[in-house]
Amino acid sequence: MNPAKPGETARTPWIVGVSGASGTPYAAAVLRALLDAGESVDLVVSRASRLTLLDETGISFRDAHWRDDLREWLARGADGKPGKFETDLTDVRYWPAGDLAAGPSSGSYATKGMLIVPASTACVAGVALGLSKDLLQRAASVTLKEGRRLVVAVRETPLNGQTLRHLVTLDDAGAIVVPASPAFYAGATHIQDLVDFVAGRVLDAAGVRHRLYRRWKGELGGGARPA
Numbered sequence: 001m002n003p004a005k006p007g008e009t010a011r012t013p014w015i016v017g018v019s020g021a022s023g024t025p026y027a028a029a030v031l032r033a034l035l036d037a038g039e040s041v042d043l044v045v046s047r048a049s050r051l052t053l054l055d056e057t058g059i060s061f062r063d064a065h066w067r068d069d070l071r072e073w074l075a076r077g078a079d080g081k082p083g084k085f086e087t088d089l090t091d092v093r094y095w096p097a098g099d100l101a102a103g104p105s106s107g108s109y110a111t112k113g114m115l116i117v118p119a120s121t122a123c124v125a126g127v128a129l130g131l132s133k134d135l136l137q138r139a140a141s142v143t144l145k146e147g148r149r150l151v152v153a154v155r156e157t158p159l160n161g162q163t164l165r166h167l168v169t170l171d172d173a174g175a176i177v178v179p180a181s182p183a184f185y186a187g188a189t190h191i192q193d194l195v196d197f198v199a200g201r202v203l204d205a206a207g208v209r210h211r212l213y214r215r216w217k218g219e220l221g222g223g224a225r226p227a
Helices: 024-036 047-057 063-074 121-129 135-145 161-172 191-206
Strands: 014-018 041-045 092-096 113-119 149-154
Touching: 014 024, 014 135, 024 041, 024 047, 024 063, 024 113, 024 191, 041 047, 041 063, 041 135, 063 092, 113 121, 113 135, 113 191, 121 135, 121 149, 121 161, 135 149, 149 161, 149 191
Parallel strands: 014 041, 014 113, 041 092, 113 149
Antiparallel strands: none
């Protein structure tokens, strides 16, 4: 990456980590919204998440062809239909999960914070215990130690006591835990609406402006009326 030239603003991205939990449409919605908001993104896709992505979308995510594979992924709706969205990937940088010498592995690499979506229980445990077994976990540990915002969108049910204790550990360390729990008061009529609600709550926790869902205005029955 080239350093900023005089008069230019240095690139300060959000790191988006995608772990192996079910819920790749959540990650796609978050990525699209970040880019639509003009944010820079550093993407880390775990090895386990590639299997989930292949299972949920039929897309093989390859290091050597990540841009083409990411474009195909983000174009897909939550219903699996291709060609629904068009996203500019100009300000996305991809880091292989096995690259522990990557920028996000160091606290001196400037970022706005990190969003893990979806977060598997294995990922939650690894970050809570500080294992840093891959770049995703290492970047999350760096985010916490540097006092930056870490949002963890955990996707699992039911949650056992061990995972709950790990989530409390993350909360104590300063992370924001956002369960991938869709709500219905926003008037969802399609699976994409439910996915976008969760993605929107992740972005709310990060402080990123978006228009992914209709917000509660204190009016009962609002979800049944057209937006």
